[in-house]
Amino acid sequence: MKSISIKSPATIANLVCGFDILGLALEEPYDIMTLSLKEDPGLEIQHLDDHDLPTEPEKNVAGAALLALMEEISVKHGFLLKVDKRIKPGSGLGSSAASAAGAVYAANQLLGNIFSDDDLIRFAMFGEKVASGVKHADNITPCLLGGVTLIRSIHPLDIVKLNAPELHITVVHPQIEVRTSDARQILKTEVSLKQAIKQWGNIAGLVAGLMQGDHDLIGRSLEDVIIEPARSILIPGFEEVKRRSLAAGALGGGISGSGPSIFMLSKTKSAALEVAREMEAVFQQMGIDQKTYVTRLNHQGIIINQDQNEIL
Amino acid sequence: MKSISIKSPATIANLVCGFDILGLALEEPYDIMTLSLKEDPGLEIQHLDDHDLPTEPEKNVAGAALLALMEEISVKHGFLLKVDKRIKPGSGLGSSAASAAGAVYAANQLLGNIFSDDDLIRFAMFGEKVASGVKHADNITPCLLGGVTLIRSIHPLDIVKLNAPELHITVVHPQIEVRTSDARQILKTEVSLKQAIKQWGNIAGLVAGLMQGDHDLIGRSLEDVIIEPARSILIPGFEEVKRRSLAAGALGGGISGSGPSIFMLSKTKSAALEVAREMEAVFQQMGIDQKTYVTRLNHQGIIINQDQNEIL
Numbered sequence: 012m013k014s015i016s017i018k019s020p021a022t023i024a025n026l027v028c029g030f031d032i033l034g035l036a037l038e039e040p041y042d043i044m045t046l047s048l049k050e051d052p053g054l055e056i057q058h059l060d061d062h063d064l065p066t067e068p069e070k071n072v073a074g075a076a077l078l079a080l081m082e083e084i085s086v087k088h089g090f091l092l093k094v095d096k097r098i099k100p101g102s103g104l105g106s107s108a109a110s111a112a113g114a115v116y117a118a119n120q121l122l123g124n125i126f127s128d129d130d131l132i133r134f135a136m137f138g139e140k141v142a143s144g145v146k147h148a149d150n151i152t153p154c155l156l157g158g159v160t161l162i163r164s165i166h167p168l169d170i171v172k173l174n175a176p177e178l179h180i181t182v183v184h185p186q187i188e189v190r191t192s193d194a195r196q197i198l199k200t201e202v203s204l205k206q207a208i209k210q211w212g213n214i215a216g217l218v219a220g221l222m223q224g225d226h227d228l229i230g231r232s233l234e235d236v237i238i239e240p241a242r243s244i245l246i247p248g249f250e251e252v253k254r255r256s257l258a259a260g261a262l263g264g265g266i267s268g269s270g271p272s273i274f275m276l277s278k279t280k281s282a283a284l285e286v287a288r289e290m291e292a293v294f295q296q297m298g299i300d301q302k303t304y305v306t307r308l309n310h311q312g313i314i315i316n317q318d319q320n321e322i323l
Numbered sequence: 324m325k326s327i328s329i330k331s332p333a334t335i336a337n338l339v340c341g342f343d344i345l346g347l348a349l350e351e352p353y354d355i356m357t358l359s360l361k362e363d364p365g366l367e368i369q370h371l372d373d374h375d376l377p378t379e380p381e382k383n384v385a386g387a388a389l390l391a392l393m394e395e396i397s398v399k400h401g402f403l404l405k406v407d408k409r410i411k412p413g414s415g416l417g418s419s420a421a422s423a424a425g426a427v428y429a430a431n432q433l434l435g436n437i438f439s440d441d442d443l444i445r446f447a448m449f450g451e452k453v454a455s456g457v458k459h460a461d462n463i464t465p466c467l468l469g470g471v472t473l474i475r476s477i478h479p480l481d482i483v484k485l486n487a488p489e490l491h492i493t494v495v496h497p498q499i500e501v502r503t504s505d506a507r508q509i510l511k512t513e514v515s516l517k518q519a520i521k522q523w524g525n526i527a528g529l530v531a532g533l534m535q536g537d538h539d540l541i542g543r544s545l546e547d548v549i550i551e552p553a554r555s556i557l558i559p560g561f562e563e564v565k566r567r568s569l570a571a572g573a574l575g576g577g578i579s580g581s582g583p584s585i586f587m588l589s590k591t592k593s594a595a596l597e598v599a600r601e602m603e604a605v606f607q608q609m610g611i612d613q614k615t616y617v618t619r620l621n622h623q624g625i626i627i628n629q630d631q632n633e634i635l
Contacts, residue, residue, distance in 0.1 A: 032524045163528035164521075169543060171531050200516055204549070207519040209476075212344045214523045216475035218530040219483050231481060237519070 014047035016316040019113030022105035024149035027265040028213040034153040036309035043095040045323040046117035053089040072107045073114035076138035093323040103268035108150030111138025157312030176224035178308040179283035183290035184272040186300040194269035233263025255289040326359035328628040331425030334417035336461035339577040340525040346465040348621035355407040357635040358429035365401040384419045385426035388450035405635040415580035420462030423450025469624030488536035490620040491595035495602035496584040498612040506581035545575025567601040
């Protein structure tokens, strides 16, 4: 039976000032997925983790994405998908995108790469719709392409992978729940032109800083005057994590996706490790459990899993 | 008597979606200025054109910028400034910025380059204050540095020169008046978050397109959903100029500064020439006099004038 195993990475959407348009992929954590062709038609999903996610294809994020892909071709055979989800659902680290993008990436490999990146993004967005009710591509795009990605437009889909230098990234996932619907409702529908101009100066600075590999410019541009002031109140300890991370040498950072995870970018690994210690200390003081990752920008996105010990 | 002659170029501020943050320099038109040291103190200004601009230093744009520079050093001698202004005041092509930036650039050359670009921008902003009541740097920055420039922040001043490919630029200056105060008042102070997000996707796309030399991406990103819809009604024929320019092969464009000039970027000179014909035809049909330029992106900014025939 023909099969393939892949690693599908966690991602950070809403990259500070780049709300809804900029995202990036992380080296860790990642999900492991194995997709196999099977003789009989249909789609079977098996979970090898404790997240108790649905296995009916229509209700499953990866399943919905795969069904969208299967609709575009005349498939004679079916698929068996095994998932070891290591990116915790609800963390704000693109867990559903990793499932949706990973499934269609794996299927495309098995089918001989007949689909373009744009096609795969389009299919995976059906998975995001199952997860959150909205067909967004903020996490899917960096998950598939790696690096830092820009979604200039959703309709029509216009995505750009941006050159970016090495970046060390610290992520803390406090074990609290921020409902995406709350995070959406807390945003004002109007913003002042003055703040909007400040925001677009920072976006232009961030894109230029990434493409020029200018870490100082990246740091100066990592400022969000519109979304973060509203949403950060949903995450206890946010301001202190930010203050102490910057003091510890981070370039800057903010809320990952719609939270509750918080991320910080650093130029060096030692700064990223120092930031992790500060993050842990803040949540320890508050008595909130957390999981911290010290990782790097993932330039490749989803990759074929070569590690025989990890193949499901 | 030690003296220097320079060419100070016209500039386009408010580069479509990059309102208040992105600008560029043109090869043409430009002002010619000659600055000389003189034995006796003080500042004398002579105009060699018909624009009837003030000669009292405090009321003159170049004069105010030079006075700001002179205040920071103990000048024993004075300056004589001769100006041949070829960039029409009120055109929306950075006429006052060319005066202010040109004067302090020339002075810095005569004084042995003791000031940084940031210093010169700071001095020149005093000139802009005389011209429009506001200390803005949107035109000064591309005038001094050349190319496409980003002003990420004014306080503190944070400017970035962006890599950009060859661009052909067509400009039409219809001989009508758009008062800067009207152009300001017509803007709403609030914008919808949805439109703001669309705008910052385009800004990120424009910066990425310029830096990657991707003319198609530049073209797709040259869209302003916030400022242009409000301001374009002050310029008769704007929509038709835009429609016909795009049909003639322009990548995109919009209002130069706060108008009334309209500019279009093109990948080829032949497209830029075709655009010029369309622009001329539109204003001819309306019975409005115009002046059209077919020029290119100026990568150098202000330069020392080597042309003996043009030295004042």
